[in-house]
Amino acid sequence: MTTPAENLIEAAVTACRPVEPSGELTFHPAFFDLDAAGRERLFVATAQQRALERALASDGLTTTAEAVLQRIRSRRGVD
Amino acid sequence: MSADSDQHLAAIAAGDADAFARWLALAEPPLRRSLRRFATVVDTEAVLQEALLRVWQVAPRCAGDGRPHALLRLGVRIVQNLARSEARRHRLLPVPAGDELPEAEVAPAQPPDAALRAAVSTCRDKLPPQPARALAARLDDGGLRADRALAAAVGMQTNTFLQNITRARRLLAECLRKAGIDLDLELA
Numbered sequence: 001m002t003t004p005a006e007n008l009i010e011a012a013v014t015a016c017r018p019v020e021p022s023g024e025l026t027f028h029p030a031f032f033d034l035d036a037a038g039r040e041r042l043f044v045a046t047a048q049q050r051a052l053e054r055a056l057a058s059d060g061l062t063t064t065a066e067a068v069l070q071r072i073r074s075r076r077g078v079d
Numbered sequence: 080m081s082a083d084s085d086q087h088l089a090a091i092a093a094g095d096a097d098a099f100a101r102w103l104a105l106a107e108p109p110l111r112r113s114l115r116r117f118a119t120v121v122d123t124e125a126v127l128q129e130a131l132l133r134v135w136q137v138a139p140r141c142a143g144d145g146r147p148h149a150l151l152r153l154g155v156r157i158v159q160n161l162a163r164s165e166a167r168r169h170r171l172l173p174v175p176a177g178d179e180l181p182e183a184e185v186a187p188a189q190p191p192d193a194a195l196r197a198a199v200s201t202c203r204d205k206l207p208p209q210p211a212r213a214l215a216a217r218l219d220d221g222g223l224r225a226d227r228a229l230a231a232a233v234g235m236q237t238n239t240f241l242q243n244i245t246r247a248r249r250l251l252a253e254c255l256r257k258a259g260i261d262l263d264l265e266l267a
Contacts, residue, residue, distance in 0.1 A: 002242045010241040015222025017125045025129045025165065027122035036119040043118035045248070047111060048262050052251060053218060055191040055199040060104035064111075064124065067222030068103065068131045072096055 008033050009042045013049050015063035019071070083147040084187040091150070092139040099135055105187035106151050107131075113155045113185070117162040120171040130158035148185060155185050195260060202254035206247055209235075213243035 002010070012030040020026055034042060053062040061069075084105050090098030110130070114123040134154045143149045191199075206214065216229045224232075230240035252262050 002245050006245055007238060007241045010245045011226060012122070012124070013244070014217065014226055015124060015128070016220075016225050017122075017128055017222075018225070025125050025161075027125050027165075027169070031122040039119045043115065043123055044263075046124055048252065049248060050107070050111065051262060052199060052248065054104070054108070054188075055196050056203065056218065059100065060190050061100060062107060063218065063220070063222040064128060065100065065103040065107055065131075068128050068135075069096060069100055070221065070223060071128075071132060072099070072135055 005034070005038050005041075009038060009045055012042050013046045015067045017067070084151050085143060085147065085149050088138065088141065088143070088150050091135070092141070099138075102150065103131065104190065106154060108188035109151065109185050110154050110158050113158055114162055117159075117166065120166040121162050121169070122165075123162070126162050126165055127158060130154065130161045133157050133161070148187060151185055151187055198255055198258045198260055199251070202251050202258070205254060206250055210243045210247035210250060213240050214247040216240075217244060 008030040012028040012034070014028070017028065018026060031039065031042070050062040050064060054060050084102060087098045087102040091102060107127075111123065111127055114121075114127060117123060117126070131154070134150065134157055137153070137157070138150060141150050141153050146152075203211070203214070212233050213230075213235065216233050217226075220229055226240055227237050230237045233240065235243065255262060
């Protein structure tokens with residue numbers, strides 16, 4: 001079983017970070033519900049997850065990199 | 080000794096997103112590590128993604144200074160300045176100590192070696208069905224959709240989906256440890 005804190009951490013491990021129409025950077029809502037120790041664990045869990053993603057992807061790209069590239073390419077499509 | 084990550088700089092500056100992707104594969108790990116001391120005051124994933132977009136935007140103006148990894152060093156400054164700025168904006172102060180440290184030596188990551196790739200792939204194949212499905216949903220999506228949508232797509236409640244992802248990563252780490260691979264050391 002996982003604890004509520006573990007679920008919050010897992011929710012914020014995702015690379016999905018919706019962008020505000022204003023372009024303003026938004027934090028994952030779960031980040032604000034975590035205490036300092038939880039945020040430290042979030043950092044480690046995210047780094048572990050991305051290390052696994054890097055090893056699994058033939059091009060070495062993580063979901064973070066994919067999300068950034070998607071934003072770059074979609075902006076170019078609009079330009 | 081790592082090859083100079085600036086080998087991709089000219090193509091990136093010319094607007095080649097594929098070249099930026101190759102640079103990202105080398106640069107993301109050290110840039111993420113550089114946010115370590117901000118982990119309690121900012122959402123480092125959000126900051127990192129925004130900083131990487133800014134690196135892409137300013138790359139055409141990044142002139143080499145005769146030292147290796149100029150774009151990566153610029154990236155470290157961008158990501159850390161953004162982290163400080165976001166910590167202030169969200170009033171999540173104090174900003175951690177260490178602002179006045181001199182520029183740290185930074186090097187791009189090495190690509191995962193074949194043994195690590197094979198071990199991770201083997202361990203992934205051993206995952207039980209539900210954790211495997213949840214993990215695959217996140218990986219295949221590339222950070223585009225929220226977990227609620229991914230969970231629905233694989234027929235799980237969001238909480239169940241999150242529990243399965245956590246379980247998948249825990250099982251992968253245990254499997255890798257048995258294969259003599261410590262993920263924490265890989266991250267160091």
